[in-house]
Amino acid sequence: MSESQTIAPRVLAGGIEKEPWKIEPYIRRGGYEAWKTCVLKEDRESIIAVLKHAHLRGRGGAGFPTGIKWEKVYNHRVKERYFVCNAGEHEPGTFKDRYLIKHHPHQLLEGCLIGAFTVHAKKSFIYLNAEFKEARANFEQAIEEARSKGLIGKNIMGTGLDLDIEIFDGHGSYVAGEETAMLESMQGRPAQPKQKPPFYPTEFGLYGKPTLVNNVETLSHIPAILRNGAGWFIQVGTEKTPGTMLFSLSGAVNRPGVYELPMGTPIRYLIEDCGGGIPEGRGIKAVFPGGPSFAMIGPDQLDLPMDFDSLKKAGTGLGSAGVIVIDDSACMVAQTLKLSKFFEVESCGQCPPCRIGTGELAKLVEKIEQGNGTQKDLDQMLQICGFVKGTGFCTLVTGASILVQNSLRLFKHEYEEHIKQQQCPFHSTATVTDKEQ
Numbered sequence: 563m564s565e566s567q568t569i570a571p572r573v574l575a576g577g578i579e580k581e582p583w584k585i586e587p588y589i590r591r592g593g594y595e596a597w598k599t600c601v602l603k604e605d606r607e608s609i610i611a612v613l614k615h616a617h618l619r620g621r622g623g624a625g626f627p628t629g630i631k632w633e634k635v636y637n638h639r640v641k642e643r644y645f646v647c648n649a650g651e652h653e654p655g656t657f658k659d660r661y662l663i664k665h666h667p668h669q670l671l672e673g674c675l676i677g678a679f680t681v682h683a684k685k686s687f688i689y690l691n692a693e694f695k696e697a698r699a700n701f702e703q704a705i706e707e708a709r710s711k712g713l714i715g716k717n718i719m720g721t722g723l724d725l726d727i728e729i730f731d732g733h734g735s736y737v738a739g740e741e742t743a744m745l746e747s748m749q750g751r752p753a754q755p756k757q758k759p760p761f762y763p764t765e766f767g768l769y770g771k772p773t774l775v776n777n778v779e780t781l782s783h784i785p786a787i788l789r790n791g792a793g794w795f796i797q798v799g800t801e802k803t804p805g806t807m808l809f810s811l812s813g814a815v816n817r818p819g820v821y822e823l824p825m826g827t828p829i830r831y832l833i834e835d836c837g838g839g840i841p842e843g844r845g846i847k848a849v850f851p852g853g854p855s856f857a858m859i860g861p862d863q864l865d866l867p868m869d870f871d872s873l874k875k876a877g878t879g880l881g882s883a884g885v886i887v888i889d890d891s892a893c894m895v896a897q898t899l900k901l902s903k904f905f906e907v908e909s910c911g912q913c914p915p916c917r918i919g920t921g922e923l924a925k926l927v928e929k930i931e932q933g934n935g936t937q938k939d940l941d942q943m944l945q946i947c948g949f950v951k952g953t954g955f956c957t958l959v960t961g962a963s964i965l966v967q968n969s970l971r972l973f974k975h976e977y978e979e980h981i982k983q984q985q986c987p988f989h990s991t992a993t994v995t996d997k998e999q
């Protein structure tokens with residue numbers, strides 16, 4: 563990493579302060595200055611222009627340009643709009659949003675206020691995974707602290723502006739984090755994704771109205787970008803994806819946790835320098851650089867830069883940067899089984915290829931892991947992957963098929979060994995974690 567890339571943290575700034583979730587330390591380091599400027603200047607177009615210049619891309623998985631999304635809702639001919647912060651985080655190995663809400667709730671709250679204000683939201687929500695008890699308590703406290711200082715609620719800063727953020731108890735399911743499923747569940751319907759097009763939230767969101775949906779981390783970047791300017795933000799990261807990203811590091815590493823690094827940082831740096839390498843001096847067998855829905859990479863690819871474009875070019879993806887490390891003592895069939903079962907359980911069942919495909923894949927991987935598999939099962943697994951990939955209203959079944967295809971491509975010999983020995987030849991270690999920070 564070049565010197566300019568070894569920067570002080572931006573989203574996690576203040577992380578070493580005592581009780582960073584309280585309002586005083588946040589205000590001491592410039593918190594709510596951006597919000598005050600937004601309210602007093604009322605120049606929404608400038609806010610959007612800064613975000614566009616900063617090339618901020620969504621951190622919820624898809625990497626969509628944030629400024630463009632805000633502009634779409636801001637310019638929409640329908641004047642009744644809504645704002646929802648997506649805090650539904652429920653993917654194995656991803657825990658950065660929970661960390662942010664718990665430790666830096668004011669930063670998120672300020673980002674939410676600015677987003678809701680910019681698009682003239684009639685009502686604003688945070689869809690918060692109901693399992694995040696401590697994070698919720700800190701966020702509720704942050705709202706009350708901000709209220710006592712006149713930063714949220716009625717007649718904000720004496721300007722006549724009324725704006726509040728309501729907490730909506732999220733499902734605690736993976737699919738409920740998909741934005742259209744989230745909006746469905748907020749309207750009392752099953753958390754099932756809708757077909758896109760036409761159901762983009764910016765067009766047909768909550769109550770059928772234009773809705774701004776952003777991820778927790780995306781919103782947490784906003785106050786510092788507006789305070790310091792787009793030029794400051796683009797000093798680090800890559801040209802196409804500037805700024806930093808919060809990487810959730812888990813699995814076979816000595817120091818799992820949330821690490822903020824410039825976009826484009828090599829995977830090796832995260833695992834070795836931040837994570838302290840692999841326990842007991844073992845080697846790396848595989849790494850999921852972007853959670854279980856994107857292809858694994860091998861130990862020969864650790865110098866790949868972690869950003870949306872580089873990982874896509876390498877045949878995988880960044881997703882929401884849940885980096886899971888698997889060491890060389892693990893059984894890859896067992897690892898694949900664990901995640902295949904996750905996809906099976908989390909499928910909402912709406913789309914037949916997903917409902918049936920995820921179940922069939924998990925069944926076949928389990929058969930092999932238990933020593934009952936045949937060569938024919940391997941062919942059938944690949945055939946199912948081919949059938950179901952790209953189908954469905956969301957990407958869940960595509961993730962499930964990529965997992966199996968990629969596992970078979972990289973570790974076919976392990977599957978064949980299970981079939982030959984009619985048992986699992988490994989004593990595997992559990993490496994897929996979802997760690998509370």
Ligand SMILES: Cc1cc2nc3c(=O)[nH]c(=O)nc-3n(C[C@H](O)[C@H](O)[C@H](O)COP(=O)(O)O)c2cc1C
Binds near residue numbers: 652781956
């Ligand atoms: C199965 C699935 C689960 C998802 N879960 C989340 C989630 O928990 N949090 C999140 O912000 N985005 C999640 N997303 C992405 C959202 O649909 C959406 O792209 C994101 O909230 C937009 O915010 P951003 O532009 O700030 O990234 C998920 C997508 C899929 C397909």
